[in-house]
Amino acid sequence: MKESEYKELFLVEAKDNLEQLDKLFVDLEKDHGNKNAINAIFRITHTLKGNAMGLGIDSIADLSHVMEDVMIAIKNEQVQLNDDLFKLLFRANDKLNALVNAFGTDEKVSFLGIKTSLAIFLKNELNKETEEGEQGDTEESKSAEQPTSETPEQLVEELDDANASQISFSDVIQIPVKKMDDLLSEVGQLIIERDRLISYSQELGLKSSEFDRLQRISSNLQYSIMNARMVQVGFLFNKFHRVLRDAASIEGKKTNLVLKGTETEIDRNILKLMSDSLVHLVRNAVSHGIESAEVRKRNNKPAEGQVTLDAHYERDRVIIQVKDDGGGIDHEVIRKKIVEKGLATPDMVKNMGKEEVLSYIFEAGFSNAAQVNELSGRGVGMDVVKRAVESIGGQVKIETEVGKGTTMNLQVPASLALKGCLLFDVGAHEYAIALSYTEAVVSIEKSEIKKISGGLMSTFQGDAISILFMEDVLKLRNLNEIHNRGVLHRSFDASDDNAIFDVIIVTYDGKTTGLIVDKVLQQKEIIEKPLTKPIDKTKLLSGTTILGNGNVCPVIDIAVISDLIHRQSLQAQMEN
Template identity: 45%
Template sequence: MQSGDDEIKEIFLSEAFEQTEELNKLFTHLEKNHTNKQAIEAIFRITHTLKANAAGMGLEDIAAIAHVLEDIFNEIKTDNITLNQDLFNDLFKANDILCALINQVKTPGLPVKFRGIKTKLEVRVKKLKDEASENNLQDAAHTSQAQLNKDYKKPVLKRKSPSKAQLEKASRLTKTILTDAKTGIDMIHAIQALAPSETTDPNPEESIEKEAAKNKPADDTKIVISENIHIPVRKLDNLLNLVGELIIEKDRVIALNGEHGKGRLNEYTRLQRITSELQFSVMDIRLVQVNVLFNKFHRIVRDVAAIENKKVNLLLEGTENEIDRNILQIISDSLVHLVRNAISHGIEPKEQRIRQGKGEHGTLKLSAKSEKNEVIIEITDDGQGIDPKRIAKKAIEKGLLTKENASLMSDEDIIYLIFEPGFSSAEKITAISGRGVGMDVVKKAIDSIGGTVSIDSQTGAGTTITLRLPSSMAMKGALLFELESGAFAIPLSYTKAVIAISKKEIHQIGNNLMTTHLDKNISLIYLNDLFNLKQLSDSGKEKFMLRSFNKSSMDEKLHIIIISFNKKDIGFVVNKLLQQKEIVEKPLCKPLREVKFISGATILGNGNVCLVLDAPAIVNFLFKGSKPSTHQSQFAAETNY
């Protein structure tokens, strides 16, 4: 159970992280348009709020940096200083320090050095104020001189010269007004009091009370409480786990009492409805809009473009679409890498774009849309696209591909080589690219949540990378089937079709099995043979993977689940198809999590444990393998992959 102080701390951290992200976004907008008054006002409000909140929590370091930023934008609001690029660089750095200080509150570590940037900002602001004051004085001097010149040209009227006494009196009055401005103001008030106008209120205090009474609300004792509350994510995760346990228990109760509970059909139906509504309600609470992630990219695009010396405009679309917060967190690093790659590899330098007839500013678009139970995120740039010939050349140089195989592959298949571990098309290593790490990690992250990634690129026109992600990880659709050892499940996101054919419709080519589905050749594998391997290297042994096929009769009907992953289709031969079902998948604990080809487990209504297949791992093993054997190489060659 958390204490009240811990709850307040979590609320502060949640708000503080949102505020620093918003500052990054507003700084980026203001950097492009220095006259954006709305951005200036918003930054001033955010820094003022952050300063007050941090001071209230006793976090003086955070309050000090926020206070300096507040002072800066107060001066900008009043036109006492003007914005320039050096100041923006310091503002971004100060916000990074703020993020580090806030992170330190969350996870204490080494102290964050902040006094350097604080002092630098104070000195820079003082210098800018001095420059602005000097410029204002010069402008005033020029204005006064111009007025004098103008007055000098006016015709001079002859009038009687003032007497010596009049001059002395005027001199004394001028000195008095210039020495003490307050005296001059008091004189004006006195003159106005001696000559009241017709609208002067004879009883101002009574009028003020009447005016206050008019503006007073009907019931000023009413307390308004916000309809929104901050809930730590760990509490939602715990609630979701409990709902998952409830669903499993509900299935077990219905299964156990199914035969003897026919008279309780209405009760079971009501239980089914309530648990389903509870499940979807909890899942809905965990959904967040994708702009939570998209808004971070204003700063990222700005920094990467500056490093690459390129000009890039960021467009965001579909930010109101919702997705599970955990999925958003898992793909955040992948999305950062894709955006950095689009700027580094895709968008050309300004000079090259002008030569090609493009605008000097490149365009990077992040868009999101929802389709059924999926959220589709696209990263689109208008750069030079991906050149298949260049990719093939790099792959051959790195030993990932032979010239013979390259000549047999389509341009689309060659482009997908960028997801191979260690592959990089960069000519030199920079802070952004060229290290051979990244796209394979992106692919693994997307695969781990049951998503897919695809590429559409046109040389000279640009590239679009599409991520298809499940909208929630809490529940997933699965197809249950049976092998000799029991029940298994495979996610529906990888299931393309289910067919039943006879053995005579299967053709043996070397050590591999093939069949035809929708006029396309499909490789087949008996899952029993795969799971009976004592070690993975045995898969290359002669006819080891044909044992079940050779034992079956020619007229036997075979149940096949066709899996599609990474643009590769393969058929899994199983003993029996069971049902399609929504499952709550749980990760395996050590040491079982090291078991190959299994991603997790669920519990069925009969109380039995059902293992969930890791379809991407199986497909990758069959087509590649960590150390390709003769069988695997032949398997890939015969299926034209």
């Protein structure tokens, strides 16, 4: 996080804390035995001191330190509350307010007078305790012995200033996330109505340029609200020092956490959804990635392993990486596990590429850990990671090298508010798919498509790919029917021999598929809405949107399509 943002957060929190202090001091003045108020004042002054010290604001840190010392003495019943002490505490709080308000400006605020007055008061009270036989020479009273160069004239000026209470307002307001979500939803409806209005005006023969200003203003409003929801990934990354420490402690390993790209901004809701997935990945990196100190030394590696959390932009997406410098993942070991679990035959596994083999790590219950413990190995919880990333239109990819380490790449959208999509027609109805999965749009002649077992096959850029008529899938009453022999050949068999098809090439999880549609329409940024009852359990769709013409447009889930085709192909091969 940038220093300026830290300072802004400090100011917001400090002003809120000082308002609480005013109320707590009033409550304590009415009831000297209010333990809750005493504890709350102590916590606030302690927090204020620590935050100020962290930013190098010595004036606020010093004054809040003395106030904290006084509260410690009150908690320990070494100091009795009286009118003189309350006058000093209220003056100190007013001076803290002045220091906070002056922070970041050239205004000079004198505070040594009230600091000294509090310190002298505390010292005198503690000396009384000493005379009565109780030793009050504690570490908390050290600040009372610090010398001061403030003159009597300055003390008098400070007393005059303290008599005038002031009310200040922060330049920052805190808004509940739900309010931001509701506001963005309403702006989304505004955009839909704008597009509908423009579409209707074009039908009437009006020029689209008539609405240029409306488009610009509404788009600016939408992006402004989207930006307000963006937070830096460092907000989440900084929480992983403890996660890594606990995981390393359980495993008895030495590890170090490195953070990169902490200033990369992403939608807060996405970061929230990704938090559990990152915990899984960091724990697995320590448990199964990082070797023991003895093994690392034998391999000429530092005894301390390193886990890196990195984030950066790639086009309109954010790539979050979890890297470790451990032993890597041996894909040959994964091949054996695939066969052992009956997920594929030995011949099928032999023909799989490295990327396809590694994708099995994300199968539910799949693990290559030799022994399952509290954290276990790659695969435990990895299916959860995959589902979480896919639920927001992202992908997970693995890069690994035996003996060097592993990198988990989470490709997620920067925002959930807008989704880049490609629109197409099937059966005179519009559908959409995410642009993030789209590789190309091509035309293929029927002669270039071949029947194989239960599906269709063609080539793209020299590689064999599965071909799927979207009409065949959309006509299924149940997705399980896709495994019935001949279901995926219907549109192909019914087409003319000289037919030329529009094909959308999509890639998911290392597998490329060609989707044949009636007509490719256009690229468009849409506002995707989740499915509602009774169709909320429909696996084929990730959501819906409303187009400018008022039609409801379903959004096809490419992850489901790709998995269906892949599993159908595997089943056909195993049956043969």
